[in-house]
Amino acid sequence: MPVKRAEKTPMPVRDPEVRAHDFKEVNDGYTIFHAAFEAERCLRCQDPVCVEGCPVGIPIPDFIHAVAIGDMAGAARILRGANPLPAICGRVCPQETQCEERCSLGTRLVPVAIGHLERFVADWERTQAPAAPLRPTRPKKIAVIGSGPSGLVCAGELARLGYPVTVYEALHAPGGVLRYGIPEFRLPKAILDWEIGVLKGLGVEIVCNVVIGKTLPLDDLFSRLGYTVVFVGTGAGLPQFLGISGEDLNGVMSANEFLTRVNLMRAYDFPETDTPVNVGKRVAVIGAGNTAMDAARTALRMGAEEAMIVYRRSEKEMSARVEEYGHAIEEGVRFHWLTSPLEVVGSADGWVTGLRCQKMQLGEPDRSGRARPVPIPGEEVTIPLDNVVLAIGTTPNPLLTRTTSGLLTTKEGCLVADEETGRTPKPLVFAGGDAVTGAATVILAAGAGKRAAHAIDEALAARG
């Protein structure tokens, strides 16, 4: 029987004073006691609306019930049956706007901590002996372009269905944004490596250092290498800039560059590693999404005395997850709301010295439904700075679409693909994730990868 407790079991976290100076994971994770205690709160609704909020459709009450009765192996089986990347999604999913937002408990009490439980079960699974490796049972080969969340999930689902799958990655290590973008303190590389290891156990082959569209034309995957279907999950990798004066100054970086130097290239270990990153005493991050929080918190860990978020809207309009925002505040990140950058100012020798900004106030709602920020006449500030990091979004990388015929893009540069199936106008080419939607979340990309995998299976079954 469910146990009625108003509050969810809190996630044990490391002391902000300590964690803001290292890259170890912020959340410690539930113990088995936390997990069982929290699992008891689930009402096991007849019509579980939480599942509707999950882009990969995890049978949430079933796995939580298994945790409640102490059947961890069963819980792990249920979870992995629906989501090939549970240890990752349990850490980075915005559960509060998905499954947990819909949780029936949430109407009167606090929703069940579904994300924390997912993470617990996936971490429990990591302590167990690996499953016996699978071998492909079907003849038709599938190529996946990009090893980010959509590509990995698509590959994992197809491998479980018995298809031989090869994932092509442009960088020297797999994971896409999970490796270059999300910092170690939110998603340890060991977790990512474990999840990729599980996929390899399912028979997925990963080939790094191959840029489809450059090293090999996409069409060669069909004609020369004998793949029957191609899934494109190339992500939204091209960083946007504001177009304001001074963005070319030394010390201005995109969040992609900053995070890639630190995460993928391990600049925190320079000069043990070979890639440096310039982090001065005062660092401003422009934007207020999860990437912006990651960049500001990374700046603190890289030795910045002050890291701040500069955002033209207010706290209410920011897109960062509540948990990440809370962690950023605890760690000492400062916030300049309603502050719109006008110009990056620099020294005579071309280094950043500050950011001149226009103070804003909220006006009428704009097309996105959020209050439109409007300038307060005559109110300008110049924030003294050493670095400016731009985290204002990305657009899909045009590398593949420029070199491949038959693919269509929207005017934003996103690939045209059916939302449900991932089908593109090019025969036997499917696509999903940020390459189709523009910058979104890990779990939406994972959901698209999963749906595409099943659409591919159906398409191949129909062809016989």
Add this chain to the structure above:
Amino acid sequence: MARIVEARRLTPVTKLFRLDAPLIAAAAKAGQFVMLRVREGGERIPLTIADYDRAAGTLTIVVQEVGATTKRVCALEAGDEILDVVGPLGTPVDIAPGGHACAVGGGFGSAALLCLMKELRARGDTTTAIVGARNKDLLILTDELRAICTSVEICTDDGSAGFKGFVTQRLAQLIAGEGPGRPDTVVAIGPMVMLRAIAETTREAKVKTLVSLDPLMVDGTGMCGGCRVIVGGQTLFACVDGPIFDAHEVDFAVGMRRSKQYVRQEKEAVERLACAATPALVEAR
């Protein structure tokens, strides 16, 4: 992993490598580059493709020892493996066919003229290579260039070989009609100061000029924006929009300043490698 099939020292600070890289060799075109990494924790560095042999499946690069990573690369020998090589990246050179193309190489940039001159010659263009170095001992690959170009102009600062003076001075003479004559297109590959001098040399004479820029890069695939350059007032990414740009549109002042963002750390890395000297280089192998 790419195995080194040939490693040949060209000067005390430059070395030529032929790599077993059939996929890259099959796709490579003049003007493109590869990114490589030589050890775990190593940085990704861009290197211009000097030459390729599709039949043999090999790719040629020439590396000059300037930083810690290039020193590590140059410690490698035939039979060794390079940890990661990816490419070809960037957009190939685009020159209207049928004219007189003059390619200018400064220092180890001369190496990258090889496949460019071969491609242009193969389609029947008249080709001139102007290569320069401080003295004759630092000139590289002149015999190889002679074998594939209509003419080769050698320049040394001290006059120990060929024309005494800078490549820009010889280029000005060609534009004035001397030697192989005025080119229709100039392509320059080398250090940014030389590229800027070339742009100034050809600007007034209105000779179409392309330069290969070599800004700092991290991923080389358009993801980080670290390689952004200002061309014709627009911010472009050298890794996907370039690395070849119209010389008369490039903002060299910003380019040179941006390329110096990490000099302090680069110096630190080189000093550290020098202290570790032999063991670190042996480890790199």
